[in-house]
Amino acid sequence: QVQLVESGGGLVQAGGSLRLSCVASGRTFSSNSMGWFRQAPGKERAFVAAISWNAENTYYAESVKGRFTISRDNAKNTVYLQMNSLKPEDTAVYYCARSYFAWALSVKDYGVWGQGTQVTVSS
Numbered sequence: 001q002v003q004l005v006e007s008g009g010g011l012v013q014a015g016g017s018l019r020l021s022c023v024a025s026g027r028t029f030s031s032n033s034m035g036w037f038r039q040a041p042g043k044e045r046a047f048v049a050a051i052s053w054n055a056e057n058t059y060y061a062e063s064v065k066g067r068f069t070i071s072r073d074n075a076k077n078t079v080y081l082q083m084n085s086l087k088p089e090d091t092a093v094y095y096c097a098r099s100y101f102a103w104a105l106s107v108k109d110y111g112v113w114g115q116g117t118q119v120t121v122s123s
Helices: none
Strands: 003-007 010-013 018-025 034-039 046-051 058-060 068-073 078-083 092-099 110-113 117-122
Touching (some): 003 092, 003 110, 018 034, 018 092, 018 117, 046 068, 046 078, 058 068
Antiparallel strands (some): 018 078, 034 046, 034 092, 046 058, 068 078, 092 110, 092 117
């Protein structure tokens, strides 16, 4: 069973930056896409960004485009989310996940999830 472990969350002031990491362990043979999602209190889990295994394809939610960057280092079995120009509305629990497919953008197409890491942006 593949496991995903996230880190890098914390408290940051508006306009600041954070870099989230997601390390995959276990039998990581999959070439499926990886994604980042977030869930704020009282809201459903929402798509943030996705990346294909070879990093040729990336896609971002409109709300984070130009501010967030998803990347990966396959040698380290790690996916990153660089978050710049953070806003209070970015406050949420952030999850990394692996999809069932080579390319996927919907939460329903992701089957392996990390435990989540809290990101809090103060005004």
